[in-house]
Amino acid sequence: MSNTKVSDVYGINRDLPLNYVPRSYADTILRESLDRSQHLVIYGSSKQGKTSLRKHNLKHDEYIVIHCSNKWTIQNIHEAILKSAGFELTISSSQTTTGKQKISASIGTAAILPFNLSSNAESESTNQNSITLEPLDLDPFDVNDIIDALNRIKFNKIIILEDFHYLPTETQKDFSFALKAFHENSKFKFIIIGVWLEENRLSVYNGDLDGRLIALNADKWDKQDLTSVIERGEELLNIEFSENFKSNLVENCFDSVFLIQEACLAACKQCNIEEKQITKTLIAENIDAKNLISNIVKSQSGRFNSFLTQFANGFQATTLEMYKWLLYPILTKEITELEKGIRLLDITRLLKSKYPKKDELNTGNITQALQSVTSLQINKNVRPIILDYDQTNLVLSIVDKSFLIWLATQNRDDLILLVGLDE
Structure with missing residues (x-):
């Protein structure tokens, strides 16, 4: 047997499931993008096959993978890339022009086999079969230093950033500017994977990325x-x-x-x-x-109930309690409406008709809270995230399909009571 x-x-x-099925509207786009100069953004709801998609279409030795963390700055991203490429990093005695500490990057043994590097790092050589480097003093915040270091070891793999959505919003914005420099000043290719339903998320952060990114909807x-x-x-x-x-x-x-x-x-x-x-x-x-x-x-009821109570509490106690009230449309709208996402206009109309202090509520309050829904979930350690706000189309979406089904089976009045919206 x-x-x-x-x-x-x-x-x-x-690992990649044995019954993986290629999708013409996803796998084909990924494969075609590999022959183009643009970076690739794979987006969609959680657990919709984003990682399996890239595993199926890329050979293991064609890429390095960086798993993003919720506490990272752009410095941490750059350092993680260098480490995965084979560098060993230590703190340098030198400082950047802004007074921050530089890092010293030397060639580690991990880089020897993939990139034909010699383990002797005392001098630089032009031997056809090996490259030896003196340790490099780098500014970990400067994308140009990172590009230079990777070029020195003739790095030629795709760089994959998994869980990009977990990065703090400011870090995502910072990296969107670094990505433009990677595109213009090097041949390095990035594949960015995140949980959201917005086609041009990174272009919202940096309009200069228009035309430099290919977006692939893995949710479909x-x-x-x-x-x-x-x-x-x-x-x-x-x-x-x-x-x-x-x-x-x-x-x-x-x-x-x-x-x-x-x-x-x-x-x-x-x-x-x-x-x-x-x-x-x-x-x-x-x-x-x-x-x-x-x-x-x-079986996920505990996670979903915890999400609701933690989200309702917001970052801290406030008079407006905006995050609690953002849950009102989620807990009262029909499932068919929630599947499509809720527009800012509809959220505003609904809250202004139900909010107890109508005179204190304005669209700015609502928009500001919506723009922080992902940050709040990351702050509360909600994994995978359940809500995401599309700042381009102004739509609040549920990005965990299990939550939709769970919501359909719940007594909504009990959930409204749970988060304190019955007051």
């Missing part, structure tokens, strides 16, 4: 591709889900590939399927797909 495990096919995997999954994910898994495991189960699963998953994967895994477990079957096996004939999805989402 084959040792193909159900967990290697369905469910969430660290049509029903045929979701069905193909299920069917590819069936082939690998020599099983067949009942047609009723498959159709109901695709119909009720809110176009979430995560829920497709998790529901198929749960169904296999219920039917005692752990690995590939010797003979074709029909399963899930008596499993209610919609109920299965509901149970998967229900």
Whole structure:
């Protein structure tokens, strides 16, 4: 019997799932972008296959990956790039013109094999087969110093920034300016991956990036591709889900590939399927797909309740309590409306009709709070993030599809009571 495990096919995997299905509107764009000079931004809701998309289309030795942190500055991004490229960093005795400490970058052993570097870092040589460098004193805030260091080791890999949305907003803005310099002063290519639904997020921070970025919406999954994910898994495991189960699963998953994967895994477990079957096996004939999805989402109730209470509290206690009131449209609008996102105009109208201190509320208060919804979630350690505000189209969106399904199963009055909007 084959040792193909159900967990290697369905469910969430660290590695690329065996039943990965290329999408013409995503994989093709990624592959074509590799031959162009622009940087690539892959965006979409959480757990929609953004990382799997790049893993499927790039060879492991073609890129380095930087996982962004919520406390990083642009200095930390630059240092992480240098370390991944093979440099060893120490604090230099020199200072920048602004009085900040420089860093000393020397060639580490990690750089020797990928870039044919000699471990002898005492002098610079032009030998065709090796490059040796003296330690470099760099300003970690200066993108030109980073470019120069990478050029010296003939670095030629794609630089991938995962979890870009977790960076502080100011760091995202700073890096959007650095990205323009990387584009104009080097041949280095970046792939930036983030959870948002706004096509030109980085261009909002720096208009000069227009034409220098390719945006790829990884959020989109049509029903045929979701069905193909299920069917590819069936082939690998020599099983067949009942047609009723498959159709109901695709119909009720809110176009979430995560829920497709998790529901198929749960169904296999219920039917005692752990690995590939010797003979074709029909399963899930008596499993209610919609109920299965509901149970998967229900297991995240603690996380969602915690999100609501923490978000409602805001960064600190304030008179206006804007973050609590931003939850009002989320907790009162129909699910079909929430799927599309809520426009600033609609939020403003709704809050002005319900807010207890109408004379103190203005559009500026609402806009300022909306622009900080991601920062607040990062501050509260909400992972993955659930809400995102599109500053271009002025739309507040739910970027965790599981939250939408969970919300549809909840008593909204109880949630309004939970966050204190009943007062």
